[in-house]
Amino acid sequence: MRTAVLLCVCGLTSLTAAPPQTGPGVGASLIQAIRSAGLDPAESYRVRDLTFSKEDLKIYLTEGLLIFSKPVNGERVSAVFSTEVEGGDGEVLLLPPYPGERQSLAKFAKSPNLDEHFRVALLLATDGSLQELFGRLSRGEEGRKVSEMGPLLAEEWGAALSNISSGFDLRIAQDLLTPPASRQGLRFAAIGGSKLGNFDLFYDAHAREQIVVGQLAEKQGAAKYNIWTSFPARNSRNGATAAPESPLAPQRFRIDAVLDANLGLNAKVRLSAKVGANPVRALPFEVSRAIRVTAARVDGVAAEIVSRESERATALHAGDNADFLVISPVELAAGSSHEIEFEEEGVVISSAGNDVYFVGARGNWYPRSGWGFATYDLTFRYPKRLTLVTPGDIAEDRVEGDSRITRRVAATPIRLAGFNLGDYEKIAGGTPGFRVEVYGNHRLESALQPKVQPVPPPLADPVPISAGRGGGRAGRGQMIPAIAAPTVAAPAVPDPVARLRAVATDVASAVQFYTGLFGPPAMPSLTVSPIPGSFGQGFPGLVYLSTLAYLDPSERPSSVRGPQEQVFFSDLMQAHEVAHQWWGNLVIPAGYQDEWLSEALASYSALLYLEKKKGAKAMEDVLADYRDALLRKNEDGITAESVGPITLGFRLESGSEEAFRDITYYKGAWVFHMLRRRMGDERFLKMLGELRKRYDSAPVSTAELRALVKQFLPPGVTAATIDSFFDTWVYSTGIPELKVNYTVKGIAPAVRISGTVEQSGVPDDFSIEAPVEIQFAKGSQIVWVETTNSGAVFNATLKQAPVKVSIPAGTGVLAARK
Numbered sequence: 057m058r059t060a061v062l063l064c065v066c067g068l069t070s071l072t073a074a075p076p077q078t079g080p081g082v083g084a085s086l087i088q089a090i091r092s093a094g095l096d097p098a099e100s101y102r103v104r105d106l107t108f109s110k111e112d113l114k115i116y117l118t119e120g121l122l123i124f125s126k127p128v129n130g131e132r133v134s135a136v137f138s139t140e141v142e143g144g145d146g147e148v149l150l151l152p153p154y155p156g157e158r159q160s161l162a163k164f165a166k167s168p169n170l171d172e173h174f175r176v177a178l179l180l181a182t183d184g185s186l187q188e189l190f191g192r193l194s195r196g197e198e199g200r201k202v203s204e205m206g207p208l209l210a211e212e213w214g215a216a217l218s219n220i221s222s223g224f225d226l227r228i229a230q231d232l233l234t235p236p237a238s239r240q241g242l243r244f245a246a247i248g249g250s251k252l253g254n255f256d257l258f259y260d261a262h263a264r265e266q267i268v269v270g271q272l273a274e275k276q277g278a279a280k281y282n283i284w285t286s287f288p289a290r291n292s293r294n295g296a297t298a299a300p301e302s303p304l305a306p307q308r309f310r311i312d313a314v315l316d317a318n319l320g321l322n323a324k325v326r327l328s329a330k331v332g333a334n335p336v337r338a339l340p341f342e343v344s345r346a347i348r349v350t351a352a353r354v355d356g357v358a359a360e361i362v363s364r365e366s367e368r369a370t371a372l373h374a375g376d377n378a379d380f381l382v383i384s385p386v387e388l389a390a391g392s393s394h395e396i397e398f399e400e401e402g403v404v405i406s407s408a409g410n411d412v413y414f415v416g417a418r419g420n421w422y423p424r425s426g427w428g429f430a431t432y433d434l435t436f437r438y439p440k441r442l443t444l445v446t447p448g449d450i451a452e453d454r455v456e457g458d459s460r461i462t463r464r465v466a467a468t469p470i471r472l473a474g475f476n477l478g479d480y481e482k483i484a485g486g487t488p489g490f491r492v493e494v495y496g497n498h499r500l501e502s503a504l505q506p507k508v509q510p511v512p513p514p515l516a517d518p519v520p521i522s523a524g525r526g527g528g529r530a531g532r533g534q535m536i537p538a539i540a541a542p543t544v545a546a547p548a549v550p551d552p553v554a555r556l557r558a559v560a561t562d563v564a565s566a567v568q569f570y571t572g573l574f575g576p577p578a579m580p581s582l583t584v585s586p587i588p589g590s591f592g593q594g595f596p597g598l599v600y601l602s603t604l605a606y607l608d609p610s611e612r613p614s615s616v617r618g619p620q621e622q623v624f625f626s627d628l629m630q631a632h633e634v635a636h637q638w639w640g641n642l643v644i645p646a647g648y649q650d651e652w653l654s655e656a657l658a659s660y661s662a663l664l665y666l667e668k669k670k671g672a673k674a675m676e677d678v679l680a681d682y683r684d685a686l687l688r689k690n691e692d693g694i695t696a697e698s699v700g701p702i703t704l705g706f707r708l709e710s711g712s713e714e715a716f717r718d719i720t721y722y723k724g725a726w727v728f729h730m731l732r733r734r735m736g737d738e739r740f741l742k743m744l745g746e747l748r749k750r751y752d753s754a755p756v757s758t759a760e761l762r763a764l765v766k767q768f769l770p771p772g773v774t775a776a777t778i779d780s781f782f783d784t785w786v787y788s789t790g791i792p793e794l795k796v797n798y799t800v801k802g803i804a805p806a807v808r809i810s811g812t813v814e815q816s817g818v819p820d821d822f823s824i825e826a827p828v829e830i831q832f833a834k835g836s837q838i839v840w841v842e843t844t845n846s847g848a849v850f851n852a853t854l855k856q857a858p859v860k861v862s863i864p865a866g867t868g869v870l871a872a873r874k
């Protein structure tokens with residue numbers, strides 16, 4: 057799940073409006089008008105010293121020509137500024153307020169601050185600013201009309217501007233259908249820079265981070281969008297403007313779904329929702345691209361659907377979802393409640409063979425607006441040979457003809473509802489007050505069936521194939537074509553439910569363990585079901601586990617039989633996904649910058665469970681593997697960890713997909729492990745319990761976690777220490793190499809130890825608290841030493857002589873081995 061980030065989608069798009077109506081609806085007409093508006097040659101001006109600035113974002117139209125587009129709904133929403141005049145100039149200035157953002161910008165733009173002159177800027181604004189500028193120019197208060205330049209400018213820039221406008225058509229329509237007083241507008245500029253080429257600037261009042269600079273790029277033949285920097289504008293940072301509110305808060309979903317014989321989905325989705333603080337007419341939704349919404353009604357009255365369909369837009373838009381608008385027949389008052397009904401169809405289930413299915417759209421198979429918590433009442437009608445699972449309690453389960461009908465009700469509000477189906481075997485269990493159901497496939501998916509290997513009959517391969525014939529494989533290959541009908545070796549088929557009972561026991565005991573540590577989970581029940589592939593996913597009340605987790609370790613494919621993979625599929629995966637019942641589904645990340653909290657906490661919870669189950673060594677081995685992965689150099693010759701701070705979230709993927717995983721999951725687990733070491737077990741676990749309690753069904757940010765940690769300080773640790781911990785490990789990058797040297801003088805009971813900690817491999821301002829462990833014949837003691845690149849000194853007086861003094865390898869602090 058990913059917080060939607062506004063991305064520039066420039067492409068040829070075509071409009072679809074449904075349901076079929078007599079004449080286009082207001083939304084379709086508006087979008088048609090946006091697309092066809094074009095530049096207005098009569099409204100061209102020679103301008104000087106204008107600005108298009110907003111808060112931190114400074115855009116100077118110093119000297120040049122400005123041509124406006126024709127009005128849409130009476131408003132000028134776009135324009136082009138060109139510097140093709142004598143002494144022409146435009147400039148953009150932006151100083152990101154955070155070190156991590158300056159670092160990110162520097163990576164793409166070769167400078168931590170943006171200061172770029174440009175030759176052209178294609179401007180778009182739904183906040184009234186261009187209309188206001190047009191007013192001043194057309195009244196002759198500024199600039200000089202140069203209508204004679206109009207046709208030339210329109211010809212040069214018309215197509216490019218229309219391309220840009222088309223990419224924003226839904227957003228422009230949404231804003232233009234919102235009364236100006238309550239409109240949260242967008243400003244956008246596509247810049248043709250003199251040094252940096254083409255890039256985009258956004259100021260979006262809808263977004264938590266209003267200011268975004270980015271660029272459409274290409275990686276391995278595929279279009280991708282690089283975000284150079286993104287941050288909240290000044291008024292948001294200092295609290296002068298409140299966080300943007302979503303226009304619609306979902307409260308209850310009732311979904312009636314039918315899966316036909318081919319498992320095609322047809323559903324009626326009824327959503328009860330409350331309008332936010334502003335009246336609204338155009339309701340924004342998103343849904344999987346595999347789903348087609350064919351009709352919408354608001355309070356029983358047919359409503360227009362406006363969606364965008366374009367291959368290019370699909371390729372360029374982030375995520376698997378498509379946006380669309382429902383245009384309510386009437387404006388919906390602030391704070392009022394409504395029922396919005398959808399009819400939808402699509403194919404979201406694919407077969408992996410042998411009645412093993414892959415549900416592709418797990419969290420986005422029905423339209424969503426925002427990520428608010430809602431209750432669910434879900435009814436599915438489907439082929440009776442299968443079992444379908446969703447979160448919640450079974451309210452109905454019966455067979456009717458060839459169909460089975462299952463209705464489940466999730467009375468506890470949850471973030472989203474997934475479903476899964478198959479020909480299942482089931483084990484039920486749990487503890488008083490908590491029900492656990494674990495489902496496994498009766499049969500094995502095709503990809504896991506052992507490959508039938510043709511083997512030659514004994515006489516056909518008389519010569520030892522490895523001896524002097526250019527390698528065994530080639531030798532064998534040369535012999536086999538002679539064999540017309542090879543006999544077939546049929547290896548034993550792995551049992552797809554070999555570990556069903558083990559998984560069920562493990563899940564139940566993990567739930568119990570976490571409940572004891574953190575308090576109750578998202579829902580009073582948990583259903584676990586298989587998914588083909590090598591991943592898991594933890595939805596509220598429903599966990600998807602890789603089919604590989606159900607196999608006996610000895611029967612897993614050889615590609616995943618290494619020790620790390622075995623621990624992953626046998627121990628960590630279910631513990632991680634179960635932990636998401638708390639982290640991600642109950643306590644939710646406030647934004648993409650905080651997404652690491654869910655993954656890091658789920659990963660570290662899984663390690664706590666592993667430690668309980670198999671001992672500290674098992675946990676430390678995994679942490680050591682994580683450290684090694686973080687220190688591995690990527691194709692650019694830098695370590696995975698140095699791609700960027702953990703708070704960059706999905707933006708780390710511009711480094712590589714592995715960088716995102718390594719940093720979010722592995723470094724994230726280390727961050728919590730180091731916090732635990734610094735705070736002590738008791739305070740650390742109390743802090744997590746408080747996190748669960750304070751942010752029950754609510755968003756939490758990284759800054760809020762830091763503030764919470766400060767309420768659980770052990771003796772000798774100050775708030776400044778915690779700030780420095782977060783600055784170093786969370787908001788920045790770097791893994792040091794540490795080395796301890798020491799000398800011991802005196803005899804018991806007055807032993808003096810003095811030593812140094814040497815640090816290298818990190819920038820000069822890198823400093824951490826490193827745990828130096830002094831081991832005695834019996835027991836040990838930790839001395840925390842603040843490191844610097846110029847070395848740190850420590851001294852201690854001990855009652856007995858130490859046997860070893862070291863920074864515990866792999867367990868105390870994230871550091872490279874030396």
Ligand SMILES: [Zn+2]
Nearest residue numbers: 632636655658
């Ligand atoms: Zn996860």
